[in-house]
Amino acid sequence: MPTYTPPTKDMQFILHDVLKVSTSDTPGYAELDREFTSAVLEEAGKLAAGVLAPLNPVGDREGCTLQNGVVRTPKGFKEAYDQMRDGGWIGLDCDPDYGGQGMPYLLGTAVGELFVSANMAFNMYQGLSHGAINALQVHGSDQQKATYLPKMIEGSWSGTMNLTEPQCGTDLGLIRTKAEPQDDGSYRISGQKIWISAGEHDLTDNIIHLVLAKAPGGGEGTKGISLFIVPKFMVNEDGSLGDRNAVSCGGLEEKMGIHGNATCVMNYDGATGYLVGELHKGMRAMFTMMNEARLGVGLQGYAQGAVAYENALGFARDRLQGRDVTGAQNPDGPADPIIVHPDVRRNLLDQKSFVEGARAFVFWGAEMIDRSHRAKDDQAEQMISLLTPVIKGFLTDKGFETTVLAQQTLGGSGFTREWGLEQFVRDARITMIYEGTNGIQSLDLVGRKLALNNGKTVMAFFDMVKDFIKESEEHGELKEYFLDPLKKASKELQQAGMFFMQNGMKTPNAALSGSYDFMHLFGHVCLGLMWSRMAKASYEALKDGTADEDFHRTKIATGRYYMARQLPATATHLARIESGADPVMQLDAANF
Template structure:
């Protein structure tokens, strides 16, 4: 059976001892005192443990049911979804002008990890709606905002993102869905979309699809794509669901994981759609939603790793196998628990170092986003730079962590009698959807590094240099050797990789692109090194909690962070064998 409990102690430490959020100069953060955050996160944890987590396994086994165009979510999902909506969790950080609670992005990110860790498939139904809300809030007309946003806030209506078609995934220039103008200003949308998460279900009374399509005469390629709102039921004048629109579900996908979430083939047959923003500028509006979704997926990857770690640690303490060396830990028992064995401890420490460091990184990024929402251009640029790093690194490592946790269970981890298979299967999609991780790496190296003449990357390095200067003046030599020197070394590896791209990128772009995934991981490792150095500095007490933090930080610095040297070597390696292998030899 799956065990779940929200990481409330860790979140409290990160919020109030590491980042001191209530003292941050970010509007609204002065209200995030320890009592307030504990109350909000505590209630989220109770809801996750009592209503969401018990349905995770059942939803995986039952899956979604499709019959005659109707999709039914697994048993219990509707009542759990209603409990989420009634608790106001769908409106936590939304605009109060449209029914939101107006809390910072930070709090939505933290509750997002709690809910996704308890039941990722169920969480997706309202998680995707948040992105649709952002796209309409940013790019919609006043009437569109008034029509859709209050319903999104209550959860009465949910939202989707429709990009992919059978012939085009990443390459949206191949998109074929058409949008024919009508005399009343609406458009007739015709085409087919695939892999649409929560495209059809029975949890909400209406589903609002955001659909990419081409208007006749539009420029070729991605410059000719527009974005449309296509409701399942067309809203009436009083804002309630009206006539059924020409959109239907043709099938649901049979997937490796997230069985409780409906992944649909959506057919548009002259469905009525309403343009968002300007014609042919749809990708700009869609990427408002996409960037939100990528950060949400990063949180999903971390959440699955955290849930898997919790179950693996509990199993390792309980399962009796073998004997500790040089003498038994528990001579009176038939065997010792798995936790005594060095390799099990190595696995658990690797997992812990990733999960707790990644959680800190999510908080730092959310704080940057909240700064950006208040017109901090530097924070916005740095958050943009970090988006592909978080999405790619946290999901790659999140999946690897789920696999490592499964390994702790041995043969039991491979059976469906335990929850570990589901963590692995659910985590796997995070590396693929919202832009496969190879695309994240290409985006990072090909676009984000050079943005604004490299200013965001310089800002990141200055962030680390500032921390190192301050910490070196306030800590002893032992702290410097254990934590600051490894971070300094990793930062130098990252700087060397950037310089390598600058030297070769213009003359031989394949050199840079061949090293893009290694660079993404090098960047992610360095980010976690920065987080762990800060954590070690903040965990300066003598409690068991603080001691465990410092030990985990030391483990990361000595056994994980040195991987940056390997990644740098691979980036600087000659890509000639990779690029000259004849196609027929593959």
């Protein structure tokens, strides 16, 4: 069975040495001192490693079952959920006015990684609730918030998001679910939704579905869509549960991975629903959920890579195979551990350098979300909006790739269920698909986000990189091994953006054909920036006489590997972008 060791030391390094959270002027960050964050992460790590991780293979083997309209989760999931609820983990970063602990989103993100790495399928039950809570917090009426948020934040009730239908996914303007207005102000919701994560289960007393539907008078396309609360059980005025609503699970999907999460077909047969926000403005409310969900999915991508890497590393240290070409490293044994071989080390360093860079990237993104919400910082809001498709698309592509690399480290053992690596591969694969496929993320990045604020936001990103390089150039080794490669990669990203500006209007396919490469180019620059920031923090720690030299020297060496062996991929992506649309579009559709 695979192991899981919470990476709390690395998390503390990012929080305090890189992001310097306790000295930040973001409201709520002053209390995030090392002792406090250490205590929270240690307790979350105990739950993750001791309770959730052992259930991960159980959930994968057993899956969920549907009998007579009732969905049963795998053995042990209910007891684990009760522990998470009783520990207050579900409401960690939720509004104290409704029972939450009011911690920053950044701390919730760090805790979330621990839970996702330990058991991604399990964590999705509370993860979807978190998105629904945020949507109601922003767009719900005072009465709706008072009715639903306390129980959802407590964890007694859970939440979902219902978008996709059999005939449409990305193009939500094609949905057919109808909302018929009633005399009492409610609506009758009729239609079918598919691929609804945690749509039905036995973990909570009630499930609050947020459903996209079309009400009369909205017109065609997404402009006619509204968002509705459709509870599984009706809620009485005193907060108690009433009759079962006309919503039911019509089936469970048989999936490649995340077997422990119930992915449901949901049937709405004239169910009672309540409008959230303005009529025909449902997409605005739904995107409150989607944007957070996309950062969360990016986290899932690298978090699965992180636990896969841990197990690959353990195997590489123990597995004896062949001899080091420079001389035996284990002379008393029949062979050397495979970690001595250069290609195995390359494989492991690809994994390690991605995971640690991605963790810093997502934590930085979470910090920007906190600044946008808590400090009302418009620049932070615009920057995280620009980077969200990069976080989701790049980190899930590379996260899945990392699980495959980890599986490869184990050779034939990685292909067997016993070692657990094949489950990480299967579970990670969905992250590239849901909450908007990665192709859609790249189109969003190039088609919408580059033009954000008339292009000023992406220029602010370039200025931020340039300023960091200028401020850090007095560090000699930092300049040679980090800043110079970062400067080169950033210029290539700017060159790609200039190509789109020069060619995109007259030949739109030139931009669209290069959008996926641009997303990856951007992702590499972001990780290059993160590694440069981490290396700077480690150089400063060594200069100040840290007691943990080994950690910081390891961090610098890992960063140098990324900058030398991974960051140069930006040149390849630029070359592909500048080849234009012809190589992609010249083949007639009939000739594929």
